Amino acid sequence: MEVRYENITKQFGETPVLENLNLTIHDGEFLVLLGPSGCGKSTALRMLAGLEDPTSGEIYIGNQPVTDMEPKERDISMVFQSYALYPHMSVFENITYPLKIRKVSKAERKKQADRVAEILEIGNLLKRKPKELSGGQRQRVALGRSLIREPNVFLMDEPLSNLDAKLRVHMRGEIKRLHTELGITSVYVTHDQTEAMTMADRIAIMEGGHLQQLAAPNEIYNKPTNKYVGGFIGSPAMNFVKGRYKGKEDRLDFDVFDFPIDHEWREIFERELSGDDLYLGVRPEDVQVSTTPQPGAVKGEVYVVEPLGKEMITIVRVGDHTVMACIEPDVDIEMNQEVWLQFKNHKLHMFDGKTEAKVV
Amino acid sequence: MEQRQETVEVEKQKNWTNKHRKKTLFSNKHLLPYWLILPTLLILAVLTIFPLGYSIYVSFQDFNTYGQPDGFTGSNYAEVVTSMTFWNSMGVTLLYTFGVVAFEMILGLFMALMVSKDTKVMGYLRWVLIIPMMLSPLVVGIIFRLMLNADMGIINYMLQSIGLPAVNWLGTSGTAFLSIMMVDIWQWTPMCFLIILAGLQSLPQDPYEAARLDGASRLQILKDITLPLLKPIIIVALVIRTMDALRMFDQVFVLTQGGPGRATEVISFLMYRAALRFSDYGYATAGLFILLLVTIVLSYGMIKLLTRNEKAGES
Ligand SMILES: Nc1ncnc2c1ncn2[C@@H]1O[C@H](COP(=O)(O)OP(=O)(O)OP(=O)(O)O)[C@@H](O)[C@H]1O
Ligand SMILES: [Mg+2]
DSSP states (O other): OOEEEEEEEEEETTEEEEEEEEEEEOTTOEEEEEOOTTSSHHHHHHHHHTSSOOSEEEEEETTEEOTTSOHHHHOEEEEOTTOOOOTTSOHHHHHHHHHHHTTOOHHHHHHHHHHHHHHHTOGGGTTSOGGGSOHHHHHHHHHHHHHTSOOSEEEEESTTTTSOHHHHHHHHHHHHHHHHHHOOEEEEEESOHHHHHHHOSEEEEEETTEEEEEEOHHHHHHSOSBHHHHHHSSSSOOEEEEEEEETTTTEEEOSSOEEEOOHHHHHHHHHHOSSSEEEEEEOGGGEEEESSOOTTOEEEEEEEEEEOSSOEEEEEEETTEEEEEEEOTTOOOOTTOEEEEEEOGGGOEEEETTTOBBOO | OHHHHHHHHHHHHHHHHHHHHHHHHTSGGGTHHHHHHHHHHHHHIIIIIHHHHHHHHHHTEEEOTTSOEEEEOSHHHHHHHHOHHHHHHHHHHHHHHHHHHHHHHHHHHHHHHHHSSOHHHHHHHHHHHHHHHHSOHHHHHHHHHHHHOTTTOHHHHHHHHTTOOOOOTTTSHHHHHHHHHHHHHHHHHHHHHHHHHHHHHHSOSHHHHHHHHHTOOHHHHIIIIIHHHHHHHHHHHHHHHHHHHHTOOHHIIIIITTOSTTTTOOHHHHHHHHHHTTOOHHHHHHHHHHHHHHHHHHHHHHHHHHHHHHHHHHO
8 A cells, every 4th residue: 555654744742853845656666764773764764654643644554544543553663672571471473463453363373483493493392482582583473463364554663683693684585575475565664775676666765854865775875965965875985075166267176186077067067966065986896996097096005904804994195085895806905005096977066065965 | 494503502600600700709809799798687686586485485385284395295286276266266356357458459569550740749658558557557547446436436427427327336246347448448548549659650661661551551551551560560569468457456455355255356367365375375376377377378379470470471
């Protein structure tokens, strides 16, 4: 079912958490809410679930306004960030509670519990109480309780945050598979960008109570709408170099190096830029490092080299700026060595110095 | 496989703590706490342990006509368990205890559930309800004696003013028994209420949110979430009230003196009379020890109930 947030504002007392959120989640879509801690992701989910009332605005599920509906009537299942397991019930009773409420027969409950437990690898824990489980096991039980039925909408609030790397990758795949099989609209909260990139149909990036960008993972990565999104997505993070637009001289001035521009770019800058200041954004993998002088390259000095196995991160000082580059692991580079940097021109991002919105 | 690994982990942890415990147990630093609680232990010994031991001794003594202990005997206990008055009192005591505790618990639970959400009402209510508990039971007894007085009590006055006949509250067996129960309920329901309310407010909130999303109705939430989570608290309140009700003395002393007949003669009052009227200390202490035994058995049973159900839930 389609889910729509319309002009949703939420305040706790005087503190604004979300301001005028407009967000449409298509029927059957897997939407990932991504953002830093405290940006209001859980609050957004809890309002959709009916556990929190919006201060103003309206939420629709399948074109029906639900703001006045009880959680129960919305038919939503949710994995809580805090797990919210029933402490007095065994794992089996926990995950089958939604079925018990719906008067599903005992045999069927058993069958469903076994199915879910197998996916989540908690089959051997069914008789235990939550307090006898580890954090990651509890989290999987919470996931199980929500996956055992087929609601209108699945809500998952960082459901894999407590699992080890291997299990997380595995569960990621299982959730994605289940979603494809069932085709139920899902909203998934995380602050792990790998999870977001791999699972999402679309990603909504939130920060400071606002939706920063809503787009497919590739688009978010390749065309960030502002400096925040550019810096938030991608690891290692995008390099930003502060500079000035010198229109009359057909160049961008970055103190230690210049960047020539043609009149096409000039037109765009004249139109889009609010002042003269701007940021150049370039992803580390779009920076080329050579040990010999190259035409048009910027000279710098290697500050640190961090080999990672499949690649190598090189931090280069160019005047007052530091630029990070991801390069082949077998390049022979040492600390304090002089190197020449080249940016892949078509992969450059320019952001306004004041509004931080994307210019090119 | 995973299971086995986990047990190995647990074993390791146990070994670790044991090792470290041994080391510290015999160091001097560890003796300090015992020195610190020594004064308290001494006071306890003088005020509690000695009298308790002495009364056990008394309960096995034969008393001569001057009320002096006069040699070891088991006949006190034999006399108690073969006397009709004792079993009558036991019946009265148990019936009374069961009645008031059940009533107080249900009423207290109901009240706590009603106000647990409404913080404003609760703030006032807490203060009002605490007043009965602060009064001395003796004072409460006297107040009720005045109110229940057949000729000039306010209760009969009110009954008559709405056209009902006056009731000789303390004069007939049934109403006398109900009257002492009423006093207890009036005074001690607030305690059950407060204990349960405190319990309710300390319950984790997120299972409730989960249950609402899982589709449970209010009644199902009460049955499946609130009551099971509250069970330990309820049992604590139950044990405290049961122990207290079993040894109730004041209301009977002030209101009925055990009468009419022996209708309200609870064990503590029976034994008080035996000791202080008839100087039969052996009989009285023996009877009270049997009451103590009943109290222990009942409390133990209730606590067992709590832990057994917890285990049963696991399997
Ligand atoms: N019940 C509440 N009362 C007051 N403030 C709250 C309440 N719940 C959340 N907040 C505030 O609202 C903001 C958003 O909280 P929220 O839990 O939605 O963040 P989040 O994006 O889920 O963060 P995280 O990634 O750490 O879980 C935070 O600043 C938080 O302090
Ligand atoms: Mg959160």
